Amino acid sequence: MSGGGSGEGPKKCGLTELLVFIAAIISGTICSIMSKNMMSLHAEGITGEIELFDKPMFQTFGMFLGMLFGLVMHFLVLLFKIPFPGYIHSGAASTTDPENGRVVSEKTGLIQNSKQNVDDAPLKVPTWMYFFLAIPALFDLGATALCMMGLRYIDVSIYQLLRGSGIIFVAIMKQNVLGDKLHNFQWVGVIWNVVSVFMVGSTAILSGGKDADDGASAEGSNALLGVSLVMLGAFVQSMQFVFEEKVLTMDIPAPPLLLIGMEGFWGTLFCLVVIYPLVYYLPGDDHGSYEDPFNTWYMIANSTTIQVSFMIYFSSIFFYNFFAVLVTFLLNSVWHAILDNFRPITVWVTDLVIFYYFAPSLGEEWTVWSWIQVGGMGILLYGTAIYNAPNTGSISLEGQWYALGLNFSKEYEAVREEEANQEMDDEFQARMLSTRNMSSFRGEIVASLR
Template identity: 65%
Template sequence: MSGGNSATNKCGLAELLIFMAAIICGTGCSICSKTMMELRGEGITGEEEVFQKPIFQTFGMFVGMMFGLVMHKVVVIFKIPFPGYDHGTDNSADGAGGLASGAKTYGSIDAEADPLVKKEEQASSGSQQLPVWMYFFLAIPSVFDLAATALCMMGLQYIDVSIYQLLRGSGIIFVALMKQHVLGHHLFSFQWIGVFWNVMAVLVVGGTAILNESESDEADQSGDALLGVMLVMAGAVVQAMQFVFEEKVMTMDIPSPPLLLIGMEGLWGTVLCLLIVYPIVYYLPGDDHGSYEDPWNTIHMFMNTPTIQNAFIVYFLVIFLYNFFAVLVTFMLNSVWHAILDNFRPITVWIVDLFIFYVISQGTFGEAWTRWSWLQVFGMGILLYGTAVYNAPNAGSIRLEGRWFDFGLDFRSEYTEIESEEQGAELDQEWREKMDTFKARKDSSFYGERSPHVSVHTQSLRGLATNI
């Protein structure tokens, strides 16, 4: 289970504040997405209409991510300490700021919940200039991200944002299946148990959306909830393909710094939206003045409705800030906390959405509590339980050790195997860091080939690591 830092990192005041900031911004992303789809403004015909523009929101997401390029330049020029950047050398021509040996990366559990995870072996000793072709290569994950986000935004039109967020969390199902059958990675038995509970959560949450719709007064929307669930699940499948692709292809000798990767995916996504996606949805038949989404109508509504403009500005900011704080969460703590962050979002999104409905908007925006909401709470509990089981034996997870609430399942031998491998990896990492220190001391007799003991130390330490 890879992570940016050791699992022993403590959560102090600074770490807690960063975690809370990530929770707030992540919740704001989902709330803003749904709220913008419920706003009304003057359409191109002069009549008031609902601003349901999923492609525009996808475009806005990529514009927000593109700000990562600005942050990348700031970090490189002013040599600001940031995860994934090594300012110890000056040979990074573009400011690519390659990863140094032992540099911290970030991501989520088992390199599958965050597309920026890099294996330790891909970090090289010193900064390297990022080749030009890499900037074009980063267009590939943008295509996956574009398709996944567009599908999810389309589905969000038809379901509550809390259900949407819960269904997004089920992407672990498809990642696990692809890792096993596409990458050929062996998953442990307890992880498949976690996947099973995630499947159960999807069935319960999806059923809740359909039951809520059956009680709606809007009879003409029959079947929309099922369509929304299917679109969001399709988006989760494509998102899983993105994660697997990046884990398979993007573990290269010269990895991309995190802010540059975020920014380039945003840049390519913006270009693809403007040149490919918008022309397609314009000529695709639909309810937006004859198109699935009419960009001219979108521009007219945006330019003539200050409320939509303000909502988009907030949406733009929280998207980038969420990506920014999510990086810091894993850097300052570890990848497990990033997974915990993702698990908290459905809870905070639902609480805030209920608060908006009953307190702020008095029933205009937000989400109402229905008689099926308790079923949704049950589904949320199953999802959190399944994810915690899958993420074991990391801190904050649930180990299946044969207790009654483990349903008699005992996988302690698998947890021991994982912990032994992690201890060995930590010893290897410590040795590499010591070697970097020795190499920096060029006047020392222990440097390079002048020390006959280097290879002996390396072999003995690695031998110890494999026997733990």
């Protein structure tokens, strides 16, 4: 659900939203694991020697390339009038231009439909929107590049949990930028998420320095660098989430698939024109460059394993971004941040299974510090359940022992009353619009008979 200040009323996590959320977790899990494992693959480099395929900028480029497929799906939805969230075609609740489609809510569509006799021009995606969507692409580019660099120094499950710190920044910006005020109990949920992030961050640093006689200080320093980079990436990513929610809820909003596709287009363009030339000329360990694109291409061409891994990564990154944007569209940006908080659970479990049952070199082993990680995930689930109250499956803090003396009964009652009023308002408006449309239809018949 959203905060208390949303103009559209609270949004609840129903069955459809839950299925989309689960699909995002599954695709995100595959994406995260493949991202980490690709960095541990080896192939013949441009000099003929076997090298480590440690290419964070290439993975960033691959992410945008995968998102670019959203443009194809956007135009297919418009061309064949495929039912899809965020699109209302002709013959539905409102008239649609098949070239552009309506990108309004069902309720807004009914209202627009009732005004057709006054204004027959359909809502279109304006040209400036295609350029405006370069902004979230820049946010995504910066966040992904920072996180990919941080992932070099920490385990993938820790990386995912640290990215969960984004909920802190999203909640602050959602209230102060979007004007969607959060309830006090939701802030309690956010605070518990902060606690989980600090617990997992300490796990990364402690496990990085576990062997004091074998370069512990260097490993601990690298882990701290990794944690800092990922946290900074989470901050930039939170700006992207809030910006995307704003774009999806404007008077003339961007359709979800167009949002994904244009972010992919601009991100791919920025990578080719700005990022790759920059990292090629910056000094580093990749044949004198921070990352040599020519060496990257040579290694891919000479390794079937890298090719297959990239195709899996390419597909999973598209589907993750596809479902994640739908989470923002169907719910809000805080739920998008919560999604990133849930992914570590499946990532970590999958990594443990890979380590003990398939390939230890590609998985993650259980250590003494893993108990702290388990505790962090437990607190993460607890905080998320508090944030989602008073919906089904959530935790309401009403003076119970696990509420730690907190009682938000009055706030929960206010939320329920707001939801009930919103449902009554929607039903009333739907009946009024239906009556008006029927009256207009009858008037047209009478006029034609005269």
